[in-house]
Amino acid sequence: MPTVLRTVTATRYVTPLREGGSLPAIVEADDDGLYVCKFRGAGQGPKALAAEIVAGELARGLGLPVPELVLVELDPALAAAEPDPEIQELIVASAGLNLGVDFLPGALPYMPTEPPDAELAADVVWFDALVTNVDRTPRNPNLLRWHRNLWLIDHGAALYAFHAGEPLERARGGFPAIRDHVLLPAAGSIVDADARLTERADPGAAAALVPEEWADGAPYAEFLAQRLQAPREFAEEAERARA
Ligand SMILES: Nc1ncnc2c1ncn2[C@@H]1O[C@H](COP(=O)(O)OP(=O)(O)OP(=O)(O)O)[C@@H](O)[C@H]1O
Ligand SMILES: [Mg+2]
Numbered sequence: 001m002p003t004v005l006r007t008v009t010a011t012r013y014v015t016p017l018r019e020g021g022s023l024p025a026i027v028e029a030d031d032d033g034l035y036v037c038k039f040r041g042a043g044q045g046p047k048a049l050a051a052e053i054v055a056g057e058l059a060r061g062l063g064l065p066v067p068e069l070v071l072v073e074l075d076p077a078l079a080a081a082e083p084d085p086e087i088q089e090l091i092v093a094s095a096g097l098n099l100g101v102d103f104l105p106g107a108l109p110y111m112p113t114e115p116p117d118a119e120l121a122a123d124v125v126w127f128d129a130l131v132t133n134v135d136r137t138p139r140n141p142n143l144l145r146w147h148r149n150l151w152l153i154d155h156g157a158a159l160y161a162f163h164a165g166e167p168l169e170r171a172r173g174g175f176p177a178i179r180d181h182v183l184l185p186a187a188g189s190i191v192d193a194d195a196r197l198t199e200r201a202d203p204g205a206a207a208a209l210v211p212e213e214w215a216d217g218a219p220y221a222e223f224l225a226q227r228l229q230a231p232r233e234f235a236e237e238a239e240r241a242r243a
Pocket of ligand 2: 022140142154
C-alpha cells in the first residue's frame with residue numbers, strides 16, 4: 001500500500017463508460033496514463049470515493065489484486081470540448097480532485113465458468129464481508145479478468161454505514177448480504193481466510209489516504225478496527241453462508 005496516492009492531472013476526457021451507474025469515464029492524464037475517473041460531482045458524492053480508497057487500498061494491503069488508485073486533478077475547462085450537457089455538468093461539478101483507477105485495457109468481464117482458486121475466492125469473500133461491500137453479486141460482479149488474472153474494481157458501495165448517521169454504532173455485526181456474493185460458490189474455508197488475513201489488515205493506513213476534503217478518514221479506520229476485533233461475526237456468517 002502506498003503512503004500517499006499519486007496525483008495526476010486530467011488532460012482529456014476520452015469516453016464515458018456507459019455501463020457505470022455513476023457515469024465514470026476514461027480520461028487521459030499528464031503522465032500519458034489512462035484512468036477510469038470516478039467523479040466527485042456524481043450522484044454518489046465524495047463518500048463513495050472515500051469508500052473506493054479505504055476499501056481498495058485495504059484490499060491491496062491484504063495482497064488482493066486492485067488496479068492502482070490515483071487522485072485526478074480536473075480542470076473544469078475540459079467541459080468545453082464535450083457536446084453532451086450531462087457530461088459537461090458533471091465535469092464542471094467535479095473541478096478539483098477526483099478518483100482515478102488505472103485502466104486495464106482489454107479487460108474481460110468475470111466468467112463464473114472460470115472461477116479463481118478457492119483460497120483467493122475465500123479471501124475476496126472475507127474482505128467484502130469486512131468492508132460491507134454489497135456490489136459483488138452475479139448481476140454486478142465488479143471483477144475483471146485481465147492478463148489471465150482476476151482484478152477487483154468498484155468499491156464505491158462498500159462501507160455504506162457512512163451514508164447514514166452514527167456509522168460507528170453499526171460497526172459490529174455480520175453482513176447478511178454476503179449470501180449473494182458471486183465468489184461464494186467458489187470459495188474455500190472462510191475460517192482459513194480469516195486466519196490468513198486478519199493480522200494483515202491495516203485500516204489506519206488505508207483510511208489515511210483519503211483526501212481531507214472528501215471525508216475524515218479517522219472514523220473509517222475506527223469502524224474497520226472494531227469489525228476486526230474478535231469475535232468476527234462477519235467471517236462466521238460468511239462461513240455459514242458457504243456451507
Ligand atoms: N480499471 C478498469 N479497467 C478497465 N475497465 C474498467 C475499470 N474500471 C471499470 N471498468 C469498466 O467500467 C465499468 C464501470 O465501472 P465501475 O463498476 O467501477 O463503475 P460504477 O459506476 O461504480 O458502476 P456500477 O454502479 O454500475 O457498478 C465496469 O463494469 C468495467 O466494465
Ligand atoms: Mg460497477
